[in-house]
Amino acid sequence: MTEEAALISATLLLFAAVIVPWITRRWPLWARASWRLAIFIILTYLVFRAVGSPFAPAFDPQRPGERIWQQLIEIGWWLMAAQCAIGLARLFVVFETKPRESRIVSDLLAGLIHLLTLFAVINFVFAVPIGGLLATSGVIAIVLGLALQSSLSDVFSGIAVGIERPYSPGDLVWVEGGIEGRVIQVNWRSTHIATMNRDVAIVPNSVMAKARLVNHSMPTTVRGVSITVRLAANELPDRCMAVLTAAVKTCMLMSDTPPPSVARTELLGDGVAYDISFSIPSVEVLVAARTELLGHVQTHLRHAGIALAVPGVPIQSRLEIPNAATLLRESDWFGVLAEADRNLLAEHLIEVWFAAGDKLMKQGDDPQVLFVLASGAVEISSDTPSLSRVIFRLGPGGSLGAIGMITGTPYAATATALTPVTAYCLDRKGVSDAIASRPDLVKSLEVLARRGQEMQRRDVVAHQSDHPDTPELFLSKLRSFLRKISESSDNEDHRRNHRR
CATH class of the missing domain: 2.30.30.60 (SH3 type barrels.)
Structure with missing residues (x-):
């Protein structure tokens, strides 16, 4: 190959090296590095044919135009060498799959390689000694370093962050x-x-x-949280532990692993400190998890009659424990009734107890009773042949089973006691007896139908589909239930009169 042919071929190859990166920029890092290396090997051969060794080029002094051409080819060779070095450095030192801060090290290496390339072009292509240039640049670097001390500290700290x-x-x-x-x-x-x-x-x-x-993301995103609650010093320790444990088990946002715990940590004359420790899957739910826990703690303590400690006050009087009538008044379901009607239903509530693990109601059973919780925690779950899914958990004041009993639909979920549970139950006979003593109660109970659609969404024990009944259909079911109750009550009265 002649010298002129080598120059033409090298020129075309450099043009290709400039254009091809726009095509290969979506290629993997190793493919781009291999492509640059292949072009560089071919370009090196052509440069040797045209001007000799890149470290001691023999430019033609007789033809200035061709000399400039040769120098441009030599500069292109050095730039191509720099690109290959940068590609290999990124391939073996900084992987593109790493986070964004690792690009700092890559950019630093690229800047150093380009600086060395500049000095090489000045020395080998233009035959200018770089000793004085290096000395001058060293002085300039010292001046700039003093002037930009703070910024350079940030830069090198960023490099350290990228490495560590x-x-x-x-x-x-x-x-x-x-x-x-x-x-x-x-x-x-x-x-x-x-x-x-x-x-x-x-x-x-x-x-x-x-x-x-x-x-908080290393080694996992799980985060431990601790909340301290101070309770009155005159309360039984085991009872306080049981109530706080029930409040913790009612929460839904906590992680099950590691399990939450409650421990007494401080004993003083004006109160006892209890630490509640739990984990959350991510810090994003921290505020919601704390809010949920404190809300359940407040509810459980109130329904247990346990007061919070007041600093400087040794003994706190016990709170009044809500009775059946109070539970009905604060219930989302029965709260809309008149006080006389609620009190009448409260007289027919029966107090029942469940041990941890007992089933209050089972999925698919025929609904015969509703419950209003007085203490403890209950888990509502939906059981399928392949999976058991927890829907939510109930604490004191919560009610379940009302919709199922009124509409006659089988329970669509299972209610399990997570802790010892005290509850008030109302069965069909209780409703029948209440109507028998006060017939106007039928009209009052029909008021509940106005909230039927909302309550049917919330009472998942009777929730069967994603499409709740319309208020009109719900009202029809309620009236049908009340009519059956009334007929049952009339028949019972008739049988009693017949015996007489």
């Missing part, structure tokens, strides 16, 4: 100083954190490198 990788984009972190949130970006100068207040905190990398940091 204490956190990655997407991790939940806590930074000393009160910053907590999810890392959304790590660049040369700073780390961007989306906080819980829905804003973005931009923290310099030098601060991140020096501050204490907790990564």
Whole structure:
């Protein structure tokens, strides 16, 4: 191959090397590196044919135009060498599948390679000694380093973060100083954190490198939480532990592994401290989980008559435990009734007890009774041949089974006592006796139908489909139930009169 043919071929190859990256940018890293290496090997052969060794090129001094051409080919060779070196560095040192902050190390290597390439072009292509240039650039680097000390500290801290990788984009972190949130970006100068207040905190990398940091996403996103509750000192310890345990078991947002625990941690004259420790799957549910737990603790303590401790007050009087009438008044289901009607139904409530593991009602059973919980925790689950799914959990004040008993539909879920449970039950005979003593109760009970659609969604024990009955159909079922109850009551009265 002649010298001129080698120059033409090298020129075409460099044009191809400029155009092809636009096509290969979606290729894997190894494919792009292999492509650049293949072009570089062919270009090296052509450069040797055209100007000799790239480290000692022999340019033609007689023809200035051809000399410039040769120098441009030589510059292209050095740039191609730099691209190959950068590609290999990214292939073996920084993998593209790693998080975004690892690009900092890649960019640093690329900048160093380009700087060395610049010095090589000046020395080998233009035959300019670089000793004085290096000395001058060293002085300039010192001046710039002093002027940009703070920025350089952030940059090198960012490099350290990229190498050590204490956190990655997407991790939940806590930074000393009160910053907590999810890392959304790590660049040369700073780390961007989306906080819980829905804003973005931009923290310099030098601060991140020096501050204490907790990564909630390593090794897992599960986070442990502890809440302290102080109860009156005159309450029985075992009773307090049982009530708090029932409140914990009523929660739905806690992780089952590790299981939550309740422990007495402090005993003083004005109260006893109980620590409730539990885990949550992610910090995003922290606020909701705390709110849920504190709500259940408050409900369980109130229905157990246990008072919170007041600092400086040694003995607290016990709270009044809600009776059956109070439970009906605060119930979502019976709260709409007049007080006289509620009190009448309360007289027919029967107090029952269940041990942990007992079934209050089973899926598919014929509904004969409804329950209003007075204490303890009950789990509502839907059983299928292949899977048992927990729907929700009930605590004191909750009711279940009302819709099923009124509409006559089989229970679509199973209710299991998670702890010892005290409940009030009302069966069909109780409703019949109440109507017999007060016939106007029928009209009052029809008021419940106005809320039937909402209650049917919430009372999953009787919920059979994703399409609740319309209020008109629900009202029809309620009236049918009340008519049967009335007929049963009339028949019973007739039989009694006949005996007489």
